[in-house]
Amino acid sequence: MAAKEFRPAGHQFALSFIDGGRDAVERTLIDHVEADVLRSAFLNVQDEDPVPAYLHSALCAMSLPTQKPKDEFQPIIRSDDRYALAINPKPVLQMLPNGERAMVSKGVPYGAYPRVVLIYLLSEAVRHKSRDVYLGRNFADWMRKLGYANLSYGKRGSAHRMLDQIDRLLACEWQIRWDSEPAKGEDGSWAFREAKLTHEQAGTEFSDGSFRREIRLSETFYSHLLEHSVPLNEVAIRALKEKPTALDLYTYLAYRLPRVKSPAGQRLTYDQLAKHLGNDAVPGKFKQAVMRSIDLVTSVYPNANVQFGKHEIRLMPSPEPMAKKLIGSHLRLVGASKAGSGKEVANFEPRSSVPKDKIAPASGNAQLAEKQPFPGGSIRYSPSLAAFREIATRRGGGYDMDDIVAAFRKGMRDIHEAKSQETWLALFSRFCEAYATKRNGD
Structure with a gap:
């Protein structure tokens, strides 16, 4: 299972926060129509003291x-x-x-x-x-x-x-x-x-x-x-209060993740998760609903170490959502573990440099401003296609990413026209959603 091909928005924000603090989060570029909402939810949880809630x-x-x-x-x-x-x-x-x-x-x-x-x-x-x-x-x-x-x-x-x-x-x-x-x-x-x-x-x-x-x-x-x-964290509930699927995922992960003891984690299929949550949607549509919701859920629960593959989800040992520190191997732990504790704690001391792949370029950056045809090569392995790979994983309904990009290249009449990377990302994102919807309806 290629579990690490997709990194939810909350995990991206947490990595930026560890490396560069609040300013780095403000500059983090993610592909999501509600990017500002997700960023605000993450920062609210980081800024406010946790308020205990229970279920x-x-x-x-x-x-x-x-x-x-x-x-x-x-x-x-x-x-x-x-x-x-x-x-x-x-x-x-x-x-x-x-x-x-x-x-x-x-x-x-x-x-x-x-x-x-x-x-x-x-x-x-x-x-x-x-x-x-x-x-x-x-x-x-x-x-x-x-x-x-x-x-x-x-x-x-x-x-x-x-x-x-x-x-x-x-x-x-x-x-x-x-x-x-x-x-x-x-x-x-x-x-x-x-x-x-x-x-x-x-x-x-x-x-x-x-x-x-x-x-x-x-x-x-x-x-x-x-x-x-x-x-649970009441601060998180406020951010999720209009989203029933996100509320379900948050409360389910809050219950399950702290109880996972095996370092290898526990595997869960999307059908099993749908049964747990009582969702009657067809499997493909349920998976899409999960993938749409997990960005917001991880923004308010970044310590949720959950990995998404094509056919299954892996639940990894994670702290309770009330934990304030960003902890977990999925957040690229910084610092030494405490003697005898068996736990590693992320260092909150902001670094002077922020990884370039986590931070949005400035508005005049040539990478976004320069127009060029859609890049070639395999979307699965090419470093230059990392952003497209993440979109295909998140919005492609679990279908093979190389099949998706092949269909995109075949279906786009202006595939060889010069466009900014930002434009290509937006076009490819919409195409992935349409591709998944069509395949699910077949």
Whole structure:
């Protein structure tokens, strides 16, 4: 597996930061339409002190739908090696437009909003060591706590969509089953325990329309949460709060990577990851979603040592996302290891020079300004095609990079015309996405 052909944006930023500090990150050139957003997310995590947030390990390993399911009223069932998760939409008593009351099912929660709400609820429970979670004085106050300062109203506004997802989330019956530790001498093969997320099956408002200011976790779930909470960084959650797939990847990696003990790491296929996350997309499209999201995830979790190949992912031992120092072999460790610690720590002392391949040329640099035909040679090995190689790996859907560049050279009528490298990179990036989309549809 050619695991090192692709380096996510967050790892590129971290390398620049180690070598040249914040200024080097500001000059780092990456091929991404949201390069400024990624850079800002990385620097925010580096500048701000980590703020602890928490999620139950079962909810890190298994997640909600990213989009509205075809049948939103069917229960969601997820399974992992150790956990099983069932989310059952239960009907609640509501006032209908005609003034009558009826039992109405809202359906299952989906998208980014319920993920952020879950992290908030469980973080508050762990921080305050209480299963009674205070939401806020009113809805707007709570939204500010969740990081949504600018709410839009109306049927399609963010406030309406958030209220709908919260109603779905709190009205569902949540069940988590896990292998319990058997007593000494007993067979634990059928030893399971079960816990509901809350005792309540109610939405965010009472019958008189007032805001529900507090929610109570079930005692069994709360007790297990305290034992199996996974630390996250709230600063990172703020950057991911609009991206459900990125949130899933972040929480999954936060749970799995610190538990990887083998220096060789653990291998995971894209199909296995899709099953973990409960993503129903076709394999090719799911892989594209992962590759689009990992730049943002590594920007807020640069210590995540995860390597991407054509058919599989390799999870390597990594610190928790709360760790402030940039640590890991994927970040080209600097400095000597501490005696007896077995760990190497990156030296944060900025160097006077920054590697040229990590730093964007100045605006007048001849390399970008000089126009020339698309370069020849194998994209896999030619040093002059390193930037194109990275684009093919990231945006080519896992297909052979030399096949992609051959199709690009064949399909581009003006392949021999002189263009700046920046223009060629942009054209090739769009071509890779179109190539992957077409192949996935074959």
